[in-house]
Amino acid sequence: MSQKRTGIDPARSLNLLWGSQTVPGRSGLTIKSIVTAGMEIADTDGIEELSMRKVAERLGVGTMSLYTYVPGKTELLDLMHDSAYDRLYESASEPAEQGEDWRQALRFIAEKNWELYWEHPWILDLSGRRPVLGPHTTLKYEIELRALEGIGLSDIEMDATLSLVLMHVESCARLKTAMKANQRMTEMDENEWWLAxxxxxERLIDPSQFPLASRVGEAAGQANQGPHNPEHAYSFGLERIMDGIGILIRKA
Incomplete structure (x- = not known):
C-alpha cells in the first residue's frame, strides 16, 4: 500500500517537540524563545494574528532566521500547544493528592483545564487538530490518568473517562468564549440582551401552545440571567458526568 505524501516529516516534528535545543544559534535564537514569542502574540492578539513574520519582528530577527529552528507555522502551533501544558500542575501527583475521593481529583483536573483556556484562549482554536505528541502533553495525560488509577476502571474506561471530562470542559469554555464575542459585537452582555x-x-409566544418551553425557558432565563450560563453548565454537567462514572465503577 502506497503512503500518501503529506509534506510533514513525522520524525522532524517529533524531534522538535521532544528536543532540547537550548543553546542559542548564530542569531541568538532558540526554539524556546520562538515558541514563547508565538504564545505571547496568540495570548494578546489571538491565533489569527500569529505569523512567522510577526514572531520574527517580536524577536528582532529576519523571518528566514526562524526556519532554521521551526519549519513553519504548523510546527510552531504544535510547539506552542505542547508548551501551554508546561507547569499546568505543580507536581506530578497533584491531582491525586486532592483527597481520597476520585471525584475531588476530577474536579481539580477540570478546574485546571478550565483556567488554562482563559490563560491561553487560543487553544480552543486548535480544537480538531490531531493530538500533539509532545512531552508536556504526554506528562499531562500521565498525571491526569493517575487520578483514575485503581478506582475500578479498565484502561479503556480510564482513557474514555478522562476524555469525557476534558471534552465537557472544552465545550463549556467554547460557549463562554462565543458569548464574550457576541458581547463585543453587540455591545450588550447576556443579561442586557435577555432583558431586551x-x-x-412573552408577547409573541402563546403559553398554551408551548407550555413546557414557556415555563422552563422562563425559569432558566431568570436563573441564568440570559439564555445560557457557561459556569452553571460546566459545574452541573461535570457533576452528572461523575455520577455516571460512579455507576460504572459500582458495576465493575
Whole structure:
C-alpha cells in the first residue's frame, strides 16, 4: 500500500517537540524563545494574528532566521500547544493528592483545564487538530490518568473517562468564549440582551401552545440571567458526568 505524501516529516516534528535545543544559534535564537514569542502574540492578539513574520519582528530577527529552528507555522502551533501544558500542575501527583475521593481529583483536573483556556484562549482554536505528541502533553495525560488509577476502571474506561471530562470542559469554555464575542459585537452582555428580548418574546409566544418551553425557558432565563450560563453548565454537567462514572465503577 502506497503512503500518501503529506509534506510533514513525522520524525522532524517529533524531534522538535521532544528536543532540547537550548543553546542559542548564530542569531541568538532558540526554539524556546520562538515558541514563547508565538504564545505571547496568540495570548494578546489571538491565533489569527500569529505569523512567522510577526514572531520574527517580536524577536528582532529576519523571518528566514526562524526556519532554521521551526519549519513553519504548523510546527510552531504544535510547539506552542505542547508548551501551554508546561507547569499546568505543580507536581506530578497533584491531582491525586486532592483527597481520597476520585471525584475531588476530577474536579481539580477540570478546574485546571478550565483556567488554562482563559490563560491561553487560543487553544480552543486548535480544537480538531490531531493530538500533539509532545512531552508536556504526554506528562499531562500521565498525571491526569493517575487520578483514575485503581478506582475500578479498565484502561479503556480510564482513557474514555478522562476524555469525557476534558471534552465537557472544552465545550463549556467554547460557549463562554462565543458569548464574550457576541458581547463585543453587540455591545450588550447576556443579561442586557435577555432583558431586551424577553418582554417581546412573552408577547409573541402563546403559553398554551408551548407550555413546557414557556415555563422552563422562563425559569432558566431568570436563573441564568440570559439564555445560557457557561459556569452553571460546566459545574452541573461535570457533576452528572461523575455520577455516571460512579455507576460504572459500582458495576465493575
Amino acid at each position: 428580548h424577553a418582554p417581546v418574546l
